[in-house]
Amino acid sequence: MPGAIYAEGLVKTFGDVRALDGVDLDVPEGTVLGLLGPNGAGKTTAVRVLTTLLRPDSGTAVVAGIDVLKNPTAVRRSIGLSGQFAAVDEYLTGRENLQMVGQLYQMSGRDAKKRACELLDRFNLADAADRTAKTYSGGMRRRLDLAAALVVSPPVMFMDEPTTGLDPRNRQGLWEVIEELVAGGTTLLLTTQYLEEADRLAHDIAVVDHGKVIARGTSDQLKAQTGGERIEVVVHEREHIAPARGILERHQLGGTSQGGCTVEEHTRKLTVPVSGGAKLLAEVIRELDTAGIEIDDIGLRRPTLDDVFITLTGHAAEDEPELKADAKPGTEEAAK
Amino acid sequence: MTTTTQPAPTTAAPRGRGGFLQSVTDSLVMAKRNLIRMMRIPEVVIFGLIQPIMFVVLFSYVFGGSIKVPGAGTDPSAYREFLMAGIFAQTVTFATAGAGAGIAEDMHKGLIDRFRSLPMSRGAVLTGRTLADLVQTALTLVVLAVVAALVGWRAHDGVLNALAGFGLLLLLGYAFTWIGALIGLTVRTPEAATSGGLIWLFPLTFISVAFVPSQNMPSFLQHIAEWNPFSATVVACRDLFGNFPPNYPIPDAWPMQHPVLASLIWSVVIILFFRTLAVRKYRSATV
Ligand SMILES: Nc1ncnc2c1ncn2[C@@H]1O[C@H](COP(=O)(O)OP(=O)(O)OP(=O)(O)O)[C@@H](O)[C@H]1O
Ligand SMILES: [Mg+2]
Numbered sequence: 001m002p003g004a005i006y007a008e009g010l011v012k013t014f015g016d017v018r019a020l021d022g023v024d025l026d027v028p029e030g031t032v033l034g035l036l037g038p039n040g041a042g043k044t045t046a047v048r049v050l051t052t053l054l055r056p057d058s059g060t061a062v063v064a065g066i067d068v069l070k071n072p073t074a075v076r077r078s079i080g081l082s083g084q085f086a087a088v089d090e091y092l093t094g095r096e097n098l099q100m101v102g103q104l105y106q107m108s109g110r111d112a113k114k115r116a117c118e119l120l121d122r123f124n125l126a127d128a129a130d131r132t133a134k135t136y137s138g139g140m141r142r143r144l145d146l147a148a149a150l151v152v153s154p155p156v157m158f159m160d161e162p163t164t165g166l167d168p169r170n171r172q173g174l175w176e177v178i179e180e181l182v183a184g185g186t187t188l189l190l191t192t193q194y195l196e197e198a199d200r201l202a203h204d205i206a207v208v209d210h211g212k213v214i215a216r217g218t219s220d221q222l223k224a225q226t227g228g229e230r231i232e233v234v235v236h237e238r239e240h241i242a243p244a245r246g247i248l249e250r251h252q253l254g255g256t257s258q259g260g261c262t263v264e265e266h267t268r269k270l271t272v273p274v275s276g277g278a279k280l281l282a283e284v285i286r287e288l289d290t291a292g293i294e295i296d297d298i299g300l301r302r303p304t305l306d307d308v309f310i311t312l313t314g315h316a317a318e319d320e321p322e323l324k325a326d327a328k329p330g331t332e333e334a335a336k
Numbered sequence: 337m338t339t340t341t342q343p344a345p346t347t348a349a350p351r352g353r354g355g356f357l358q359s360v361t362d363s364l365v366m367a368k369r370n371l372i373r374m375m376r377i378p379e380v381v382i383f384g385l386i387q388p389i390m391f392v393v394l395f396s397y398v399f400g401g402s403i404k405v406p407g408a409g410t411d412p413s414a415y416r417e418f419l420m421a422g423i424f425a426q427t428v429t430f431a432t433a434g435a436g437a438g439i440a441e442d443m444h445k446g447l448i449d450r451f452r453s454l455p456m457s458r459g460a461v462l463t464g465r466t467l468a469d470l471v472q473t474a475l476t477l478v479v480l481a482v483v484a485a486l487v488g489w490r491a492h493d494g495v496l497n498a499l500a501g502f503g504l505l506l507l508l509g510y511a512f513t514w515i516g517a518l519i520g521l522t523v524r525t526p527e528a529a530t531s532g533g534l535i536w537l538f539p540l541t542f543i544s545v546a547f548v549p550s551q552n553m554p555s556f557l558q559h560i561a562e563w564n565p566f567s568a569t570v571v572a573c574r575d576l577f578g579n580f581p582p583n584y585p586i587p588d589a590w591p592m593q594h595p596v597l598a599s600l601i602w603s604v605v606i607i608l609f610f611r612t613l614a615v616r617k618y619r620s621a622t623v
Contacts, residue, residue: 051453077455087450091373103365104456106358132376148450 003028004156004187005050010059012045012211019045020056021211027189027204029155032182034202035191036305038313042211043191044084047160050189051081064156082149084160084191086141090134094125094144097133101148112151119147122177124170138165146174153181157188163197175201195305205305209313219305226308228253229277230301231284233270236294241268247287248272251280268296359457366464370438371471384434385476388427389483395419395547396487406549407583413488414581420489421501421573422546425566427480428509429541431469432516433533438465439520440529443621459615462521466513473509477502492578501576504599508569511603514610521617546570550587562589565602571595 005027012020019042027033035043048054050061052072061068064078088097095116102112120129123143128136133144142165149157162178163171178201182188192198198205199219207215207222215222231251235244245261252260253273261272274280281300288295374381396416408414439462442448451461481502491498520529541547543560544567550558561567572595574580591598 048449053449053452073455076453079453081449081453083446083449085446087446087448089369089373089447091376092369096369096372100365100369101450101454104362104451104454104460106361106455145450 004064005189006062007050008060010046010049010061011057012049012054013057018211023211023213025206027187029187030185031203032188032190032201034198034205035189035208036198036205036309037208041208043208044160047158047191051079051158052076078154078156080149080154080157082146082159082162086145088133088141088144088148091132093130093132094120095129097144098147098151101151105152115151119150123147139167139170142166143170155186157186159188159190161191161193163194195309199305207312215312222308223303226303226311228273228275230271230273231281232299232301233295234297235268236296238268240293243291244270244288244293247284247291251284359460362457362460363463363467366460367467370465370468374468374472381472385479388423388480391423392483392487395423403548405581406551406585408581416488417579419547420484421570421577421579424477424480424505424573425508425546425570426541427476428473428505429512429537431473431509432512432537433530435465435469435513435516436520436529436533437526439517440523441526443521458619462517462614462618466510466517469513470506470510474506477505493576497576501573504569504572507603511606514607514614517614518610518617521614540564540566544570562587562592568595568598568602572599
């Protein structure tokens with residue numbers, strides 16, 4: 001059975017740009033999918049297709065068991081959306097904005113009023129509730145928009161960079177709100193540039209680049225794929241590199257035969273992939289000490305999602321500036 | 337963010353009531369939104385009032401003496417009486433520009449994504465705007481009628497007929513806001529919608545019987561003027577307000593002979609036609 005959010009082969013082009021180039025997604029009910037990717041990867045486009053705002057050129061999308069292309073109206077009853085850019089009416093107050101959304105979800109006037117009050121409290125907007133949204137700061141607008149997405153707590157939620165522009169306290173607060181929602185059974189698709197956020201909230205992560213999903217899995221799986229944990233040692237004496245290497249290779253991931261220890265001669269730094277955490281690190285330190293090897297620095301390094309992100313999407317980001325650097329002198333010449 | 341309040345239970349949004357009832361309530365919610373906005377940006381409403389008041393004063397005092405109304409003999413105030421229905425009708429059609437600009441603005445703001453992702457009735461964004469413009473038009477008409485009364489205009493055929501006349505004017509104005517809605521959906525900026533909503537109104541309102549009797553026009557313009565939807569409402573109002581001079585020779589064209597019916601038909605046809613096109617265009621912008 002497909003998940004609460006399911007997409008297969010989504011393609012969307014804008015002129016020459018293939019914003020989506022065959023995206024497949026499957027988010028089981030009650031889980032959070034984090035959609036990561038560099039700017040222009042196609043994250044927002046994917047969200048817009050799944051929330052009935054944009055018709056894809058081809059592919060299928062099913063949300064809450066309903067075909068997005070065949071029955072968009074029914075899908076709209078089951079989703080909440082907080083887009084990348086706050087969608088609030090600037091000339092209405094925060095309260096009026098939320099009441100309006102409630103009423104458009106077919107709530108009675110009284111229920112909409114009550115719900116607006118709750119949400120304003122919850123998102124720290126009670127003090128500004130009766131000011132027009134025009135007077136709100138960027139983060140306040142963002143929170144008002146998120147509140148609007150949560151008016152009815154629909155079973156499937158989409159949030160496009162929900163914490164961009166929020167201060168650390170409000171970000172933490174939103175994370176708690178999201179965790180409560182998910183504990184209550186909501187399925188969430190979340191795009192973010194904050195990998196820490198994906199790490200904390202998302203059960204699964206899909207990395208998108210150039211309109212394609214280039215990697216997916218849990219945060220741990222992706223990190224393991226990027227290289228797992230490593231021990232890095234900087235020895236004091238150049239002569240100690242060889243014996244240190246011997247000790248490290250005995251503990252390396254997959255046994256001695258792998259020869260996985262890398263050495264930077266001039267910085268006297270040795271790096272070896274391991275699995276065994278702090279306990280192993282302590283053992284390595286003892287052995288190095290027993291062997292009389294003086295160490296300047298030693299540490300256990302785990303890849304972060306940042307490493308994953310940069311490893312997976314790094315090539316494109318490195319190639320482009322070079323092209324531009326080449327083109328530039330030419331254009332300047334032409335301009336003269 | 338406090339965590340003292342419990343999240344609402346995770347349920348699907350309340351089932352849409354669907355159908356006609358929902359489209360009425362959604363449209364009213366959207367109308368309320370637009371009226372609040374109009375109240376908070378009163379400049380727009382105020383400028384909308386100044387222009388027709390200027391027309392009343394300019395036409396009655398500048399042109400008043402030099403335009404002769406057939407059948408009025410030498411009565412100098414006859415033109416003032418004759419004119420008012422024309423200015424009323426022209427004023428209500430200017431709502432076209434406001435509706436167009438408002439909808440063009442909405443369509444290019446992020447807020448439209450919110451509306452489109454909600455289970456609301458598809459036509460409500462447009463209907464709400466046109467209803468709010470109807471309220472604004474009604475307000476403008478009240479002020480204008482007072483100013484007209486101050487310069488000597490009167491409705492001579494009783495309150496009911498006068499109200500019927502204003503009803504026809506409101507219906508015409510409402511019909512024209514749907515033309516504005518379609519323009520607003522077609523152009524890219526509110527400024528373009530404003531000029532796109534006004535430009536054709538000048539020939540439409542001047543090649544009509546609104547300001548001068550059609551008898552004095554070349555014959556091909558005379559036909560256009562007499563079949564002009566705008567003229568039907570103007571003549572109907574003159575009839576209902578008793579603003580024709582006693583011996584005014586009403587032209588033979590069918591809409592001029594049956595102006596109330598013609599006005600109703602024209603307005604309803606315009607609403608049906610342009611509302612259908614506008615709602616379809618709004619929908620096609622989404623899935
Ligand atoms: N309406 C549009 N017209 C033309 N091109 C578009 C349009 N919308 C998106 N694109 C293009 O599609 C590509 C994907 O855009 P999208 O907004 O989905 O990226 P994103 O992953 O959300 O980026 P970001 O992290 O900057 O928000 C980009 O190259 C963008 O320029
Ligand atoms: Mg985006």
